[in-house]
Amino acid sequence: MELTKEIQEFLINDALERFLCYVKIWSTSDQNIKTTPSTKIQFDLGKLLVEELKELNLENIIHDEYGFVYAYLPPSKGFEKTQPIGFLAHLDTSESVNGKDVKPIIHKNYNGDPILYEKDSELSLTLHDSANLEKYKGLDIITSQGDTLLGADDKAGIAEIMAACAAWNKFDELKHGPIYICFSPDEEIGLGIQKVDIKKLAEICYTLDGGEIGELEYECFDAWLALFKFKGLNIHPGYAKNKMINAIQIASRFFSELPEAESPEHTEEREGYYHLTKLEGKAEEATARMLIRDFESENNQRRINYLESLKQTYELRYPGLNIEIDFTHQYLNMLRYIEKNIKVVELAKKSIKKAGLEVKIHSIRGGTDGAQLSARGITTPNIFTGGELFHSRKEFIPTIALQKAAEVLIYLAQLWIK
Numbered sequence: 001m002e003l004t005k006e007i008q009e010f011l012i013n014d015a016l017e018r019f020l021c022y023v024k025i026w027s028t029s030d031q032n033i034k035t036t037p038s039t040k041i042q043f044d045l046g047k048l049l050v051e052e053l054k055e056l057n058l059e060n061i062i063h064d065e066y067g068f069v070y071a072y073l074p075p076s077k078g079f080e081k082t083q084p085i086g087f088l089a090h091l092d093t094s095e096s097v098n099g100k101d102v103k104p105i106i107h108k109n110y111n112g113d114p115i116l117y118e119k120d121s122e123l124s125l126t127l128h129d130s131a132n133l134e135k136y137k138g139l140d141i142i143t144s145q146g147d148t149l150l151g152a153d154d155k156a157g158i159a160e161i162m163a164a165c166a167a168w169n170k171f172d173e174l175k176h177g178p179i180y181i182c183f184s185p186d187e188e189i190g191l192g193i194q195k196v197d198i199k200k201l202a203e204i205c206y207t208l209d210g211g212e213i214g215e216l217e218y219e220c221f222d223a224w225l226a227l228f229k230f231k232g233l234n235i236h237p238g239y240a241k242n243k244m245i246n247a248i249q250i251a252s253r254f255f256s257e258l259p260e261a262e263s264p265e266h267t268e269e270r271e272g273y274y275h276l277t278k279l280e281g282k283a284e285e286a287t288a289r290m291l292i293r294d295f296e297s298e299n300n301q302r303r304i305n306y307l308e309s310l311k312q313t314y315e316l317r318y319p320g321l322n323i324e325i326d327f328t329h330q331y332l333n334m335l336r337y338i339e340k341n342i343k344v345v346e347l348a349k350k351s352i353k354k355a356g357l358e359v360k361i362h363s364i365r366g367g368t369d370g371a372q373l374s375a376r377g378i379t380t381p382n383i384f385t386g387g388e389l390f391h392s393r394k395e396f397i398p399t400i401a402l403q404k405a406a407e408v409l410i411y412l413a414q415l416w417i418k
């Protein structure tokens, strides 16, 4: 069923009103705090959502000690036996930019000129920042005042899910199966989703946490962490000849052997890398930390083998030197799990097309909550929110995105009951 003008208008008005309200609620997470949620303020947004979910007649609404909000939307009559699906978005915003006292500004009828900011006269948003702005001429764009991020990541995702729930509540003709909703804390510090109760989710879920309109993500890095210890031998430098084994000196030589082309600053798209994030120590001992990333696990295995062979070469070259390398697998490319249930992706593509959009498949050069959930048996691709330039004072979203993402959810629910 195609969505009527009335429903589309309802969606944009509902999502916009909610979005403007959510972004004003401060919910920055903090990676230095190890509790979940890392910041108590995330409960504030959660509390509001609980009230709104009640108004929309969802059931089993829970706000737990970790800050998760769960809710259940019972199926339309006659669709009780259809596949349950779930929608997730995160409550927190990134700490990399101030997220307190966000004041959203709607720039009506954007004409392509640079958007200027009231709170920072040096800052402007132009076509250089996002080529997509060209397509949004004549539409409304929401930004911050230039002194904070906007928080479309991921309050746009929350508003879009809530608007879909509001539409399911209001329009009986929008049929759907059982739907599970979850708003989670601390996505930005990578720790929230570990505390999720997967019994309160469906086996098939979608996160709404992507970027530009039409985007669909179901692949992320295969990720390893390597921790190094170089054990040398310190001797008074005046008597050191043929005796000193300078661990920090040798370690820096060791890492200079890695191909420069395989570093984050020289790679893009599907290329992988070694990323040395820390090297410290003295002549006696040095330690280092490295991230190893690729979409293909075989390529990461090749990098691990190379580091092992370098270790052997260096221990031979410097007798008495001892190198320990501890490799930990951090997360797997979620495509490995999604391939087993490709319908999850196929229906998402269909829904995006039904909403009149071009599907933009994008590989995530990082991790995602969906990767952790997929590893735990919940197949979870990521759908666009329509926001762009996340974690920046230039973050923006065209208002049409709020409607389009909500439409995609409604089409998805329809396709899953067929």
Ligand SMILES: [Zn+2]
Pocket (backbone or CB within 6 Å): 090, 153, 154, 187, 209
């Ligand atoms: Zn996000």
